[in-house]
Amino acid sequence: MTDTATYTVKGATGDWEIVVGLEVHAQVTANAKLFSGAATGFGAEPNSQVSLVDAAMPGMLPVLNGECVRQAVRTGLALNAQINKWSRFDRKNYFYADLPQGYQISQLYHPIVGEGAIAIETEAGDKSVVGIERIHLEQDAGKSVHDLHPTMSYVDLNRCGCALMEIVSKPDIRSPAEAGAYVAALRQLLRYVGSCDGNMDEGSMRADVNVSVRKPGAPFGTRTETKNVNSVRFIMQTVEVEARRQVDLIEGGGTVVQETRLFDPATATTRSMRSKEDAHDYRYFPDPDLLPVEFDDAYVADCLASLPELPVAKRARYTDVLGISAYNAAVLTADVETARYFDAVIAGIGTGSATAAANWVTSELFGALKKIGAAIEASPVSPAHAAELLALIGSGKISNSIGKQVLEAMIETGEGPAAIVAARGLEQVSDTGAIDAAIAAIIAGNADKVEQYKAGKEALFGFFVGQTMKAMGGKANPGVVNERLKALLGAA
Numbered sequence: 001m002t003d004t005a006t007y008t009v010k011g012a013t014g015d016w017e018i019v020v021g022l023e024v025h026a027q028v029t030a031n032a033k034l035f036s037g038a039a040t041g042f043g044a045e046p047n048s049q050v051s052l053v054d055a056a057m058p059g060m061l062p063v064l065n066g067e068c069v070r071q072a073v074r075t076g077l078a079l080n081a082q083i084n085k086w087s088r089f090d091r092k093n094y095f096y097a098d099l100p101q102g103y104q105i106s107q108l109y110h111p112i113v114g115e116g117a118i119a120i121e122t123e124a125g126d127k128s129v130v131g132i133e134r135i136h137l138e139q140d141a142g143k144s145v146h147d148l149h150p151t152m153s154y155v156d157l158n159r160c161g162c163a164l165m166e167i168v169s170k171p172d173i174r175s176p177a178e179a180g181a182y183v184a185a186l187r188q189l190l191r192y193v194g195s196c197d198g199n200m201d202e203g204s205m206r207a208d209v210n211v212s213v214r215k216p217g218a219p220f221g222t223r224t225e226t227k228n229v230n231s232v233r234f235i236m237q238t239v240e241v242e243a244r245r246q247v248d249l250i251e252g253g254g255t256v257v258q259e260t261r262l263f264d265p266a267t268a269t270t271r272s273m274r275s276k277e278d279a280h281d282y283r284y285f286p287d288p289d290l291l292p293v294e295f296d297d298a299y300v301a302d303c304l305a306s307l308p309e310l311p312v313a314k315r316a317r318y319t320d321v322l323g324i325s326a327y328n329a330a331v332l333t334a335d336v337e338t339a340r341y342f343d344a345v346i347a348g349i350g351t352g353s354a355t356a357a358a359n360w361v362t363s364e365l366f367g368a369l370k371k372i373g374a375a376i377e378a379s380p381v382s383p384a385h386a387a388e389l390l391a392l393i394g395s396g397k398i399s400n401s402i403g404k405q406v407l408e409a410m411i412e413t414g415e416g417p418a419a420i421v422a423a424r425g426l427e428q429v430s431d432t433g434a435i436d437a438a439i440a441a442i443i444a445g446n447a448d449k450v451e452q453y454k455a456g457k458e459a460l461f462g463f464f465v466g467q468t469m470k471a472m473g474g475k476a477n478p479g480v481v482n483e484r485l486k487a488l489l490g491a492a
Helices: 066-078 176-193 232-251 297-305 311-320 326-333 336-349 351-372 383-394 400-413 417-424 432-445 447-454 458-471 478-491
Strands: 008-011 014-027 090-093 103-106 116-121 127-139 143-145 154-156 163-169 205-214 224-229 259-264 269-275
Touching: 008 232, 014 176, 014 232, 066 127, 066 163, 066 176, 066 297, 103 127, 116 176, 127 176, 176 205, 176 232, 176 311, 176 336, 205 232, 224 232, 224 269, 232 259, 232 269, 311 326, 326 336, 326 351, 336 351, 336 383, 351 383, 351 400, 383 400, 383 417, 400 417, 432 447, 432 458, 432 478, 447 458, 447 478, 458 478
Parallel strands: 224 259
Antiparallel strands: 008 014, 014 163, 014 205, 090 103, 116 127, 127 163, 143 154, 205 224, 259 269
16 A cells, blocks of 8 residues: 655755654553563652662573563554564673663564554555564663763663563655654554553653665665654654755765764754664674563464554444544544543443534534643543533533533533533523513514514524524523424514
C-alpha cells in the first residue's frame, strides 16, 4: 500500500531524495527494571530508585523481568512481526559516566522480535507502509546533568536499568511528514497495547533519527544519526534540517561523515556530537550471566489473546458496525483514552445511539474539556453520566440546548445529569396546555406579525418559535412547539 507523494529537497544540482530510518526507544510499561526489582516511576528524587544491580556493585547478577519480555512479544504481535522463540542478550561495551557497568545489556544478533510493518497516513492523506526490521530489549542508561554546577556534572541513575524496546524501522521513510506519521502511529499502537505510555515529554519514548540523501534512484548515501529526539515535531524538523545540511554540504564539495549528532530545538539545527561507531567498535558478545530466552507457541498465543482491539480494527468497527462517520471514527480512535471513554459511553447507552454519542463526544464534550484544560481521562463527566445525559436528550426529557446547560453544570459539580435536571426543574415541557397558553399570549401581543405571516411571510415562523421557547424558559419540546404553532397560527 503505497500512495505517497514524492518529496525531494531542491538543490543547486537538482532534486535530492531523503532516506530515513528511525530507532525508537520505548520504555516498557513495568513496575520494575529489566534486570532488577528497582522501581521505574518518573519524577522520583535523583538516585532514589537504584538497586545494587543497577549500580553494578561487585557480585551482583541480573535477573530477567518476565513482564518486560511479555510486553515486547505483545508489541511485536501488534505489528504483525515475527516472534523469535529463541533470543539472546549481548553485552554492548562502552564507557560513559552514567553507565556504571561499563557495558549495556542489549540484543544485537538474536532479537526477541523480527520483521514486521506498520501502515501510516500523513496529515495530507498520503499512505504508505513502513517496515520494521526488529524489536530488541535492552537496559537504559542513567542521565548526566550538566547544568546544575559550573564545573561539575551530576549523574542520576534512576533511569539506569529501565527496560527499553528499541524498535528499528527499515529505511522506508522518505519525508519529514512520513517520519512524523510513523512515530505518531507507533506511539498510538504502543499506548493501545499498553506496552509503553508514550510520554515523550518524560523521555519514555524517544527516537534516534538516521538521515541520508541521494539522487533519485541512486544507492543510499552516508547516513548520520541524530540522538534522542523527543517529540514528533522535533523529529520532523530533524529530518528536514539534516537533509538540507547534507545536500548543501555535498553540493559545496564536502563529504557527509557517518557520525552521531544532536538536535537543538532552540535553533532548529543539528550539531556534531561524536563519530558514529559500528557494531564491532562495541565488542558485542553474549552476556555470560544470562541464559537465552526461550518460550513456546502457547506463550505466544497467550500474549496474542491479551491484545486489545487495535486502532485499525476499532475504526473499522465504528464505521462498519456502529455507522459512525469516518472522520469521527478517526478522532475517537486517535488516542486510546478517548476510545476507552467512548466505548464505555456506548456500553451505557447502547449501539443504537452511537452516531449521536460520537457527535456529542467530539463536539460538546471535547469543547467543554478544552475550556477547563482537562484531558478526557480526567473528565469530570464519567462515561456513565455521559450516557445518562444522552439518554435524557434522546428520550425528549430535555432539549439539546438544555443538555448544554446540564453539561456545564456536570463539569462544574461532578453531579449526574438526572439530579441536575430534577434540582433545577429543567425537564422538557411537552404539555400542550401550557404550550398553547404561551402561544396564545404571543399571538395576542403580536397581531401585526401574525397578519404578515398569514399573508405569506413564512420566515416569521422562526420568530414565533423563538418567542415561545423564551416564554417557556427554553424547556418546551421543540417538536410540540412547532406542531402547536402551525395549528394556532393557522386558526388565528
